[in-house]
Amino acid sequence: MKIGVLGTGMVGNAIATKLVLMGHSVKMGSRSATNEKGAAWVKASGPNASQGTFADAAAFGEMIFNCTNGMGALDALKQAGAGNLRGKVVIDISNPLDFSKGMPPSLTVCNTDSLGEQIQRAYPDAKVVKTLNTVNCTMMVNPGLVPGEHDVFICGNDSGAKSKGEEMLKKFGWKSIIDLGDITNARATEMLLPIWVRLYGKFQSPMFNFKIVRP
Amino acid sequence: MKIGVLGTGMVGNAIATKLVLMGHSVKMGSRSATNEKGAAWVKASGPNASQGTFADAAAFGEMIFNCTNGMGALDALKQAGAGNLRGKVVIDISNPLDFSKGMPPSLTVCNTDSLGEQIQRAYPDAKVVKTLNTVNCTMMVNPGLVPGEHDVFICGNDSGAKSKGEEMLKKFGWKSIIDLGDITNARATEMLLPIWVRLYGKFQSPMFNFKIVRP
Numbered sequence: 001m002k003i004g005v006l007g008t009g010m011v012g013n014a015i016a017t018k019l020v021l022m023g024h025s026v027k028m029g030s031r032s033a034t035n036e037k038g039a040a041w042v043k044a045s046g047p048n049a050s051q052g053t054f055a056d057a058a059a060f061g062e063m064i065f066n067c068t069n070g071m072g073a074l075d076a077l078k079q080a081g082a083g084n085l086r087g088k089v090v091i092d093i094s095n096p097l098d099f100s101k102g103m104p105p106s107l108t109v110c111n112t113d114s115l116g117e118q119i120q121r122a123y124p125d126a127k128v129v130k131t132l133n134t135v136n137c138t139m140m141v142n143p144g145l146v147p148g149e150h151d152v153f154i155c156g157n158d159s160g161a162k163s164k165g166e167e168m169l170k171k172f173g174w175k176s177i178i179d180l181g182d183i184t185n186a187r188a189t190e191m192l193l194p195i196w197v198r199l200y201g202k203f204q205s206p207m208f209n210f211k212i213v214r215p
Numbered sequence: 216m217k218i219g220v221l222g223t224g225m226v227g228n229a230i231a232t233k234l235v236l237m238g239h240s241v242k243m244g245s246r247s248a249t250n251e252k253g254a255a256w257v258k259a260s261g262p263n264a265s266q267g268t269f270a271d272a273a274a275f276g277e278m279i280f281n282c283t284n285g286m287g288a289l290d291a292l293k294q295a296g297a298g299n300l301r302g303k304v305v306i307d308i309s310n311p312l313d314f315s316k317g318m319p320p321s322l323t324v325c326n327t328d329s330l331g332e333q334i335q336r337a338y339p340d341a342k343v344v345k346t347l348n349t350v351n352c353t354m355m356v357n358p359g360l361v362p363g364e365h366d367v368f369i370c371g372n373d374s375g376a377k378s379k380g381e382e383m384l385k386k387f388g389w390k391s392i393i394d395l396g397d398i399t400n401a402r403a404t405e406m407l408l409p410i411w412v413r414l415y416g417k418f419q420s421p422m423f424n425f426k427i428v429r430p
Contacts, residue, residue, distance in 0.1 A: 110406075112321050150428040153410075180413050188410035191325070195368075195403035198395050199427060211426040212414060213365040 004029055004061025006054055006076055008037040011093055011137040012067035018141035019065075020045045022171060029057025029080065058084035063091065063164065064126075070096040070115055071108060077119060085126040089161040091168070092116050092186075093132045093140070095193050104197045107190060116186025120157065127161035129154060130186040131169065134196060136206035141172045143209070150209035151176045155185035178212065219244055219276025221269055221291055223252040226308055226352040227282035233356035234280075235260045237386060244272025244295065273299035278306065278379065279341075285311040285330055286323060292334060300341040304376040306383070307331050307401075308347045308355070310408050319412045322405060331401025335372065342376035344369060345401040346384065349411060351421035356387045358424070365424035366391045370400035393427065 001024050005016040008030045019026045028038045028051045038051035051057075058064055058080035068076040073094040077085065096108040096115040109115055116130035131154040132140045139145050143152070152174045156162045162179060169177050180188060192210065200206050216239050220231040223245045234241045243253045243266045253266035266272075273279055273295035283291040288309040292300065311323040311330040324330055331345035346369040347355045354360050358367070367389045371377045377394060384392050395403060407425065415421050 106327050110326050111409075146428055146430055148428055150426075178414075178417075180410075180417065185413055188413045191406040191409045194326075194406045195395075198400055198403045199393075202393075202395065203429065205429075208427050208429045211365075211428045212423050213361055213363050213426045214418065214420075214423045215361055 004057035004064045007067035014137040027057045027060040029054040054079040063089045066092045070094040085123045090126045090128045092130045114186035114190050120183045127158040129156035129165040134192045143173045150211040153189045155180040157182050219272035219279045222282035229352040242272045242275040244269040269294040278304045281307045285309045300338045305341045305343045307345045329401035335398045342373040344371035344380040349407045358388045365426040368404045370395040
């Protein structure tokens with residue numbers, strides 16, 4: 001499949017690299033078509049890897065991964081263009097973290113709204129699926145880095161899109177996927193970030209994950 | 216030990232009942248010294264159980280458990296009285312849940328503040344320890360109701376008070392207690408409630424808990 005990955009940071013790199021290894025054709029998008037990190041990734045990743053602007057990547061992909069940082073996500077998607085997102089599954093991994101006031105970060109939106117919902121409202125013709133935002137980027141595509149059972153959450157308004165998201169998660173190695181329901185549940189998973197960043201600080205490692213334990 | 220339990224709801228009842236079973240003398244406090252639920256609890260719980268106003272319970276206790284519902288917590292503590300809280304460990308179990316706009320509830324405070332911090336600020340001479348707010352009340356005093364390993368979080372500014380809180384948690388049966396740090400971490404645990412209430416809805420059962428899985 002042709003996939004557009006928005007963002008050339010650690011998350012975009014991890015996702016795009018895994019997708020190429022899985023045999024997909026991937027175009028990484030950023031503000032500039034000649035992004036340095038994008039170029040390095042293309043060079044390292046072979047003929048199925050390419051880069052371009054956010055719009056190039058979104059136009060290219062049959063499925064889109066939003067791997068931008070949360071504070072820039074809405075602007076990046078604006079550059080990607082509504083027409084290039086229309087009808088497509090948009091896997092939103094971003095978190096609305098605001099580091100501008102120091103550590104730990106606060107959220108730019110929460111409680112009665114979420115970044116996932118903001119994106120879905122801004123692009124009603126896209127099928128936004130929120131997932132993977134509660135784990136470190138290396139774990140996103142290799143959950144076995146933390147041994148044992150642990151969970152990834154998924155939510156979104158379109159069941160078909162969520163099924164496609166779940167298929168992808170299974171191919172990434174996820175065994176336990178908890179479907180929380182519609183996109184308003186992005187509030188719940190984005191609001192896991194405050195404890196996530198504190199646990200990261202405490203453990204001095206991002207290699208942990210949540211498991212919901214039940215009888 | 217003499218312990219004051221503020222709140223006669225399910226949480227107060229579970230905590231107060233366990234404390235009496237552990238051999239403590241417990242006074243349950245509420246708005247009225249002749250609260251009906253309080254009276255039923257006293258009748259069921261024997262000579263070490265008594266009830267009174269919030270102020271009576273707070274004055275009685277060497278340690279205080281705040282088991283009021285979050286929206287009424289600050290008012291209940293005001294009725295309890297700063298003088299009756301001074302120097303004491305106040306175990307705060309309340310969550311700032313607002314059910315007034317329907318389900319799922321939102322939080323009355325979050326992100327850059329928390330109910331735990333509001334309480335600590337309002338009563339700087341009390342030693343506020345936030346814990347147990349992320350689990351169902353029956354599990355609070357019987358974590359084995361969900362088999363296997365799972366975690367309870369604790370935070371607060373006073374190490375001595377946290378140690379006393381941890382001792383109590385261990386006697387309740389908790390094996391894994393994660394100390395997140397100072398009371399600002401109440402933001403992180405209170406912000407677990409949005410996913411908690413959604414999981415409750417999904418599972419149609421409150422019998423689950425978070426486990427932080429690490430390599």
